[in-house]
Amino acid sequence: MTDTAKLILDGTTYELPIIVGTEGEKGIDISKLRQQTGHIALDPGFANTGSCRSAITFMDGEKGILRYRGIPIDQLAERSSFREVAYLLINGVLPTQKELNRFSVFLNDQSLVHEDMQFFFQNFPRASHPMGILSSMVTALKSFYPYLEDLEEETNITVTRLISKIRTLAAMSYKISRGHKVIYPRPDLTYCENFLNMMFDSPVKPYEIDRDVVQALSIFLILHADHEQNCSTAAVRVVGSGRVNLYAAISAGVAALWGPLHGGANQAVIEMLNDIVKNNISLKRIVERAKDKTDPFRLMGFGHRVYKTYDPRARIMKKMCDIILEKLNIDDPLLDVAKELEGIALEDEYFIDHNLYPNVDFYSGIVLRAIGIPTNMFTVMFAIGRLPGWIAQWKESIDSPDGKLNRPRQIYIGPTEKPYIPVDQRETVSR
Ligand code: CMC
Numbered sequence: 001m002t003d004t005a006k007l008i009l010d011g012t013t014y015e016l017p018i019i020v021g022t023e024g025e026k027g028i029d030i031s032k033l034r035q036q037t038g039h040i041a042l043d044p045g046f047a048n049t050g051s052c053r054s055a056i057t058f059m060d061g062e063k064g065i066l067r068y069r070g071i072p073i074d075q076l077a078e079r080s081s082f083r084e085v086a087y088l089l090i091n092g093v094l095p096t097q098k099e100l101n102r103f104s105v106f107l108n109d110q111s112l113v114h115e116d117m118q119f120f121f122q123n124f125p126r127a128s129h130p131m132g133i134l135s136s137m138v139t140a141l142k143s144f145y146p147y148l149e150d151l152e153e154e155t156n157i158t159v160t161r162l163i164s165k166i167r168t169l170a171a172m173s174y175k176i177s178r179g180h181k182v183i184y185p186r187p188d189l190t191y192c193e194n195f196l197n198m199m200f201d202s203p204v205k206p207y208e209i210d211r212d213v214v215q216a217l218s219i220f221l222i223l224h225a226d227h228e229q230n231c232s233t234a235a236v237r238v239v240g241s242g243r244v245n246l247y248a249a250i251s252a253g254v255a256a257l258w259g260p261l262h263g264g265a266n267q268a269v270i271e272m273l274n275d276i277v278k279n280n281i282s283l284k285r286i287v288e289r290a291k292d293k294t295d296p297f298r299l300m301g302f303g304h305r306v307y308k309t310y311d312p313r314a315r316i317m318k319k320m321c322d323i324i325l326e327k328l329n330i331d332d333p334l335l336d337v338a339k340e341l342e343g344i345a346l347e348d349e350y351f352i353d354h355n356l357y358p359n360v361d362f363y364s365g366i367v368l369r370a371i372g373i374p375t376n377m378f379t380v381m382f383a384i385g386r387l388p389g390w391i392a393q394w395k396e397s398i399d400s401p402d403g404k405l406n407r408p409r410q411i412y413i414g415p416t417e418k419p420y421i422p423v424d425q426r427e428t429v430s431r
Helices: 033-037 073-079 082-091 097-109 117-123 130-144 151-177 191-200 211-224 231-241 246-257 265-278 283-291 312-327 333-346 349-353 360-370 375-399
Strands: 004-009 012-020 026-028 057-060 065-068
Touching: 012 033, 065 073, 065 082, 065 312, 073 211, 073 312, 082 097, 082 191, 082 211, 082 375, 097 151, 117 130, 117 151, 130 151, 130 246, 130 375, 151 191, 151 246, 151 375, 191 211, 211 312, 211 360, 211 375, 231 246, 231 375, 246 375, 265 283, 265 333, 265 360, 265 375, 283 333, 312 333, 312 360, 333 349, 333 360, 360 375
Parallel strands: none
Antiparallel strands: 004 012, 012 026, 057 065
């Protein structure tokens, strides 16, 4: 097997090294391409570009495989906890019981947020989207918790601080948006229990923690915890490559996740399903609209840049919808609509030809609705889940010997050099 690729340009042959990953993925190393040939590679959307070597998450989009640090996602969803998965992603190995206990103590110690941060929340306009608030508040953490002396301590503390506080901030923003009293974290509760309690406990109606709800939330977060070089993770790596602080890099990830083609799709799916039910729209009509190239509408929760088969996370999420709805005795008409819509789309020639299958967002909103999360908080839930992945990827990029400032090039297609025209001559001379 050859370990170089040959590129012939203007009669000269260049040998480019071939890099092979542990799962047999192959890439052509073009890091010296411009230096050697004067050419750059052009790949809008980066569909063919590997931006790094990474040992965190493996995906096989053709086979529908997803593994964190080598462990299949279905095993983690079934047997692990979000806390443990966060540790695994960030540290590379599953924790021992002692390490897990220590991590839990750190998370507990860091769970309060500075009281003054509440003033920030109070002053966001009521209609603000929680993702905008979250992104701002994550950046603001830097001002409340400035640098520590030692970089290693700084990194360790910042990491646990972020994982712990993001859930407090999310719950606080929900309470304040409703004009309700903020509920503080409790040391006797686990990560997911604490989040649910901070969201839903009230002085007039104590929240009863339900094991099934906690389990559903934990699985939801595990399924979102990392997904290799997706849009928001790429944003975290790019922003982090300028050596900004971790809070700023994560805030960029939150902002990138907000978009409806990425994490914002979970909110968009529920809005689409609600619209179908409320306005009694025919499902065939929805599928026809999604196929119509003159219509910007897309079937939300369908399609993926990497998966060309059923997203393994969507498979688990769909199963979880049935389980949690049954356990909580909820009859959600949106689940029936979603299943019927999936059936129609999967039999449609366009969807078959384009390899379009449900992705993680297609069923996740139904789970979130069942456990009481309001629709405009759905993408915040995705962000809480994705945080350990962003941190692990940031850490890997900072520690990597390849870790350079991320700065792509371009092929310039604007005007060639032309003179400046004074304002009084612009009417008469071509601009
Ligand atoms: N509905 C209808 N057509 C679609 C859809 C869809 N959901 N997704 C892709 N296509 C078509 C697209 O029109 C194009 O057709 P053609 O080649 O005939 O012009 C073809 O499939 C390829 O689309 P693309 O946009 O070039 O492919 P991509 O890899 O850039 O798209 C995607 C990935 C997720 C942006 C896209 O599938 C999409 O917009 N899906 C809906 C939004 C969504 O559910 N996003 C969540 C993604 S999973 C969670 C996450 O990781 O963020």
